Amino acid sequence: MNVKIKDVAREANVSVATVSRVLNNIPLVNDETKKRVVDAIERTGYKPNAIARSLKMQKTNTFGIMIPDISKSYYTQVVRGVEDVCNIYDYNIILCNTDSEPAKEEKYFDVFIEKQCDGILFIGKGLNQGLINKIESTRVPVVLGAVSDSMGRFNGVAINNEQAAYDITKYLIECGHTSIAFFTDEDESSFVAQERKKGFLRALKKYEVKENPIYELKGKYSIKGGYDLMEELLTNLERPTAIVALNDEMAMGAIRRAEDAGLKVPDDISIVGFNNFQISEWFRPGITTIAQPMYDIGAISARILIKIINNYKIDEKTITVPHELIIRDSVKTIK
Amino acid sequence: MNVKIKDVAREANVSVATVSRVLNNIPLVNDETKKRVVDAIERTGYKPNAIARSLKMQKTNTFGIMIPDISKSYYTQVVRGVEDVCNIYDYNIILCNTDSEPAKEEKYFDVFIEKQCDGILFIGKGLNQGLINKIESTRVPVVLGAVSDSMGRFNGVAINNEQAAYDITKYLIECGHTSIAFFTDEDESSFVAQERKKGFLRALKKYEVKENPIYELKGKYSIKGGYDLMEELLTNLERPTAIVALNDEMAMGAIRRAEDAGLKVPDDISIVGFNNFQISEWFRPGITTIAQPMYDIGAISARILIKIINNYKIDEKTITVPHELIIRDSVKTIK
DNA sequence: CTGAAAGCGCTTACAG
DNA sequence: CTGAAAGCGCTTACAG
Numbered sequence: 292m293n294v295k296i297k298d299v300a301r302e303a304n305v306s307v308a309t310v311s312r313v314l315n316n317i318p319l320v321n322d323e324t325k326k327r328v329v330d331a332i333e334r335t336g337y338k339p340n341a342i343a344r345s346l347k348m349q350k351t352n353t354f355g356i357m358i359p360d361i362s363k364s365y366y367t368q369v370v371r372g373v374e375d376v377c378n379i380y381d382y383n384i385i386l387c388n389t390d391s392e393p394a395k396e397e398k399y400f401d402v403f404i405e406k407q408c409d410g411i412l413f414i415g416k417g418l419n420q421g422l423i424n425k426i427e428s429t430r431v432p433v434v435l436g437a438v439s440d441s442m443g444r445f446n447g448v449a450i451n452n453e454q455a456a457y458d459i460t461k462y463l464i465e466c467g468h469t470s471i472a473f474f475t476d477e478d479e480s481s482f483v484a485q486e487r488k489k490g491f492l493r494a495l496k497k498y499e500v501k502e503n504p505i506y507e508l509k510g511k512y513s514i515k516g517g518y519d520l521m522e523e524l525l526t527n528l529e530r531p532t533a534i535v536a537l538n539d540e541m542a543m544g545a546i547r548r549a550e551d552a553g554l555k556v557p558d559d560i561s562i563v564g565f566n567n568f569q570i571s572e573w574f575r576p577g578i579t580t581i582a583q584p585m586y587d588i589g590a591i592s593a594r595i596l597i598k599i600i601n602n603y604k605i606d607e608k609t610i611t612v613p614h615e616l617i618i619r620d621s622v623k624t625i626k
Numbered sequence: 627m628n629v630k631i632k633d634v635a636r637e638a639n640v641s642v643a644t645v646s647r648v649l650n651n652i653p654l655v656n657d658e659t660k661k662r663v664v665d666a667i668e669r670t671g672y673k674p675n676a677i678a679r680s681l682k683m684q685k686t687n688t689f690g691i692m693i694p695d696i697s698k699s700y701y702t703q704v705v706r707g708v709e710d711v712c713n714i715y716d717y718n719i720i721l722c723n724t725d726s727e728p729a730k731e732e733k734y735f736d737v738f739i740e741k742q743c744d745g746i747l748f749i750g751k752g753l754n755q756g757l758i759n760k761i762e763s764t765r766v767p768v769v770l771g772a773v774s775d776s777m778g779r780f781n782g783v784a785i786n787n788e789q790a791a792y793d794i795t796k797y798l799i800e801c802g803h804t805s806i807a808f809f810t811d812e813d814e815s816s817f818v819a820q821e822r823k824k825g826f827l828r829a830l831k832k833y834e835v836k837e838n839p840i841y842e843l844k845g846k847y848s849i850k851g852g853y854d855l856m857e858e859l860l861t862n863l864e865r866p867t868a869i870v871a872l873n874d875e876m877a878m879g880a881i882r883r884a885e886d887a888g889l890k891v892p893d894d895i896s897i898v899g900f901n902n903f904q905i906s907e908w909f910r911p912g913i914t915t916i917a918q919p920m921y922d923i924g925a926i927s928a929r930i931l932i933k934i935i936n937n938y939k940i941d942e943k944t945i946t947v948p949h950e951l952i953i954r955d956s957v958k959t960i961k
Numbered sequence: 962c963t964g965a966a967a968g969c970g971c972t973t974a975c976a977g
Numbered sequence: 978c979t980g981a982a983a984g985c986g987c988t989t990a991c992a993g
Binding site for chain 1: 989
């Protein structure tokens with residue numbers, strides 16, 4: 292068995308209370324006794340048991356973080372932002388992959404509660420009702436990252452997805468495109484995708500570009516997903532001059548499929564993405580896209596959680612972080 | 627405050643012992659009392675406190691996992707493999723980023739010990755002596771993922787990095803290349819990079835290709851890193867006909883820099899990578915590389931940890947998983 | 962400045 | 978089949 296506080300106390304000839312005091316830097320300990328205790332800790336190689344401490348203190352210094360899939364590059368930087376901030380404030384994170392499945396989300400939420408997480412971070416595309424109920428029926432602080440709550444009930448940090456989609460669509464229109472397809476998430480419950488669609492439609496309407504509903508294709512947020520969608524577009528539909536894909540990987544797949552069909556991007560068709568993955572800059576053609584400050588989304592989310600725990604007041608439920616239109620080489624100006 | 631086992635007991639008119647028994651599915655409970663307890667749990671919305679349970683049971687059902695940087699795509703799939711297996715066996719993971727810095731590695735190791743993790747997974751490029759000492763002075767099971775221990779002291783799962791480097795170098799030589807540069811990790815302590823260098827040299831020697839020591843360049847495992855190394859190579863050195871980069875991103879950066887210099891890959895210079903990132907298939911030119919079963923490395927590591935915890939005997943300390951040479955379009959056959 | 966004791970929320974050996 | 982009680986390893990109010 293490991294050495295416990297009791298063993299250190301015996302070794303230093305003091306009570307466990309005194310050992311605990313020096314461990315926690317509580318000042319009212321005589322310097323000499325303190326030294327004895329420090330020595331004893333050193334000699335015994337004592338490591339405090341954080342579980343016992345947590346039980347007593349009702350605080351675990353750990354956050355639960357739920358993410359659709361850590362192996363998708365997008366979410367990865369969010370997690371890094373979270374962890375870096377947690378590290379500063381001595382928190383750790385328990386990480387779970389939900390695959391955006393409500394059942395997993397709810398299960399992990401319960402796990403986080405049972406493991407007494409001090410806070411929960413939900414990174415994802417949208418909230419299901421079951422999870423909303425759970426969040427509302429507990430007092431554990433929850434922060435949403437990269438997604439916001441349509442009702443403004445929960446704290447969250449995200450870009451303005453509607454505006455971002457508007458901006459990139461507007462850019463396409465300004466480049467002369469009037470026939471624009473929309474490659475979106477197959478997951479219809481994605482709040483983020485819904486918001487982006489709103490922005491897409493707003494731009495179309497504002498500039499009086501007719502929207503062709505058959506141009507909305509739903510698929511996976513992956514290279515393969517975009518590849519397949521492009522195939523579908525190419526074989527079945529009149530070819531648009533441009534595509535808004537809601538994800539850079541999707542855009543990349545679409546580009547490769549277009550190339551396989553003998554089309555040049557952007558000469559024959561323009562394709563934009565979303566999220567500005569690191570590779571999007573190096574891919575050829577370079578992907579014109581919307582950048583989100585992914586790391587910051589994570590870092591700010593963690594900071595908010597820590598603030599809530601420490602009873603700072605939070606000024607606004609939703610923090611909107613800036614997005615940016617990154618213009619590269621996947622769009623051609625026509626006319 | 628939350629509802630506790632005591633509250634459920636009162637509600638169901640039984641003792642806490644009985645509630646605990648039904649919670650843990652201990653059979654010797656009368657069906658009717660059991661029903662009363664289940665109802666009471668339902669009614670009160672009771673969630674067991676895993677921290678209290680852990681303290682009593684001396685088991686937390688959580689693993690600590692250390693990784694250089696979760697925002698690097700390579701490690702990401704390893705973590706997913708770990709988490710999927712953990713999920714099956716009801717474990718959770720605490721995730722930490724070390725940036726391969728010994729100080730962080732040792733700090734997090736202590737954190738994992740203090741938080742009473744049932745096991746620790748170390749994913750990385752090499753082990754520093756401080757960490758080795760810590761591992762050896764504790765009885766917490768540790769498994770190494772993607773890296774092996776040069777001395778065979780610890781359990782681990784990885785590919786045979788020496789052989790993998792040999793294989794890809796041999797391929798280059800068979801394609802007629804006799805002047806081959808080596809782009810390696812700037813982190814000299816990387817055991818994995820050392821192993822790969824051995825394999826590289828063995829192939830050179832075996833096929834009597836002269837090794838030009840000035841062709842070994844050290845840089846970052848990133849697109850930018852490869853870009854910079856290529857610049858260095860191009861401006862300072864006689865141009866080799868091929869490059870072995872120890873990382874696909876590095877290879878991609880090198881390719882882009884070569885292109886910026888007006889060179890065609892592979893026509894003017896052949897470049898191979900390592901690790902087979904998902905994007906490596908879609909990049910142009912497609913990257914010839916060594917594939918590692920990253921997900922499996924994570925999944926197997928987690929399984930080993932669980933086996934150790936359950937006192938299964940582990941046949942061999944080091945599990946070698948297969949690597950694979952993936953031939954794409956970044957190498958030209960010359961002569 | 963220091964110690965004895967209670968208590969955090971569970972599990973389980975023991976007794977009945 | 979069920980309960981009272983001890984104990985997991987800490988922290989801290991209280992007393993001295």
